[in-house]
Amino acid sequence: MTDLHYMQFALQLAKETIGQTSPNPSVGAVCVKQGEILGIGTHLRAGDAHAEVHALQMAGDRAQGADLYVTLEPCSHTGRTGACSDAIIRSGIRRVIVATVDPNERVAGRGIAKLRAAGIEVDVGLCEREANMLNRPFFHYIQTGMPYTTLKAAITLDGRLATSRGDSKWITSAEARHHVHELRHQYDAILVGSGTVLDDNPFLTTRLPQGGKHPIRIILDRRLQTPIDANVVTDGAVQTIIFTTSDRNVAYPSHFVRVERIDPSRPFLRTVLKKLGEEGIMTLFVEGGPSIHASMIEERLAQDAYVFIAPKLIGNGPSLFTSDRAEMNDSTKLQFERVTQVGPDILAYAQFEKE
Numbered sequence: 208m209t210d211l212h213y214m215q216f217a218l219q220l221a222k223e224t225i226g227q228t229s230p231n232p233s234v235g236a237v238c239v240k241q242g243e244i245l246g247i248g249t250h251l252r253a254g255d256a257h258a259e260v261h262a263l264q265m266a267g268d269r270a271q272g273a274d275l276y277v278t279l280e281p282c283s284h285t286g287r288t289g290a291c292s293d294a295i296i297r298s299g300i301r302r303v304i305v306a307t308v309d310p311n312e313r314v315a316g317r318g319i320a321k322l323r324a325a326g327i328e329v330d331v332g333l334c335e336r337e338a339n340m341l342n343r344p345f346f347h348y349i350q351t352g353m354p355y356t357t358l359k360a361a362i363t364l365d366g367r368l369a370t371s372r373g374d375s376k377w378i379t380s381a382e383a384r385h386h387v388h389e390l391r392h393q394y395d396a397i398l399v400g401s402g403t404v405l406d407d408n409p410f411l412t413t414r415l416p417q418g419g420k421h422p423i424r425i426i427l428d429r430r431l432q433t434p435i436d437a438n439v440v441t442d443g444a445v446q447t448i449i450f451t452t453s454d455r456n457v458a459y460p461s462h463f464v465r466v467e468r469i470d471p472s473r474p475f476l477r478t479v480l481k482k483l484g485e486e487g488i489m490t491l492f493v494e495g496g497p498s499i500h501a502s503m504i505e506e507r508l509a510q511d512a513y514v515f516i517a518p519k520l521i522g523n524g525p526s527l528f529t530s531d532r533a534e535m536n537d538s539t540k541l542q543f544e545r546v547t548q549v550g551p552d553i554l555a556y557a558q559f560e561k562e
């Protein structure tokens with residue numbers, strides 16, 4: 208087997224833990240000697256052993272003289288667990304193949320330097336693009352302190368979020384809505400505006416047949432209009448944080464609803480995201496409504512977007528993006544990364560172009 212084969216296996220191991228390792232990256236490791244796999248590992252959750260340690264423990268003494276494939280540069284600092292670079296040196300590994308370098312300035316290149324100083328051969332860059340895409344949210348979070356923010360919208364073919372009378376049940380198919388729950392499972396938090404709470408009374412939970420992680424619910428509600436009997440307030444499924452600029456006092460049940468006041472003189476959205484980053488929220492899924500999406504786009508706070516497009520036309524109704532650009536050149540540019548069919552609907556996944 209080739210190096211590529213084992214690195215792709217390590218990437219697959221990392222991919223399976225997307226969404227459960229925050230605020231750490233998803234990492235996979237495979238230990239191989241003469242074509243025999245001696246150990247595999249993936250980082251399961253923050254605070255647990257790193258992928259490399261799992262793989263080396265499984266290989267035991269047989270790691271002596273073996274190769275280790277890792278999707279992210281082994282750490283050199285002793286965070287919550289010992290440094291992987293030390294464990295690799297102690298294990299007698301002969302060669303380490305690293306897909307991409309860790310952007311975390313505490314680590315960048317140090318892990319690799321330590322391994323090379325100990326006489327271990329280190330090759331860097333195999334499947335680098337794939338490894339960087341896999342941990343794009345982690346890299347964004349480490350470098351900006353802000354949650355990696357994804358917009359999600361469901362529109363008709365003529366770009367409408369609802370009819371002119373506000374009806375949106377349903378635009379997309381059960382298959383597409385099921386896929387939304389698979390996406391929710393991957394995110395640390397989900398955000399909607401008070402308009403969506405008042406219009407739809409959503410649960411915003413992850414309801415999959417096999418279960419799934421509920422993202423923390425974030426409600427942007429400047430005037431604190433979220434009703435005390437709203438589903439996000441009463442269902443107790445997961446924590447709900449309501450961000451407001453209002454001084455009103457509303458008696459929400461305190462055990463899983465928290466009201467955070469933002470100084471009205473601060474940029475509301477950016478301040479909320481900064482606070483979420485400080486609380487360790489690495490990924491944020493924004494389900495709308497249209498004014499939230501518009502603000503996220505205007506303030507360049509979103510990194511990518513999932514747009515579900517149903518084969519339906521309804522004419523008038525709120526459109527996906529409510530800003531008003533005079534020239535085509537002033538459009539907000541994205542790059543389609545993946546366009547797939549989900550049941551009868553189309554799913555366009557796109558990255559916002561960096562300014």
Ligand SMILES: Nc1c(/N=C/[C@@H](O)[C@H](O)[C@H](O)COP(=O)(O)O)[nH]c(=O)[nH]c1=O
Pocket residue numbers: 360361375376377378379380383384387403407408409410411412494495515
């Ligand atoms: N109207 C539609 C959506 N609507 C999305 C939001 O407006 C809803 O309030 C939110 O998904 C409800 O969350 P829940 O209570 O947890 O189910 N989203 C979709 O993908 N397709 C639609 O046709």
Ligand SMILES: [Zn+2]
Pocket residue numbers: 257258259281282289290291292
């Ligand atoms: Zn490590």
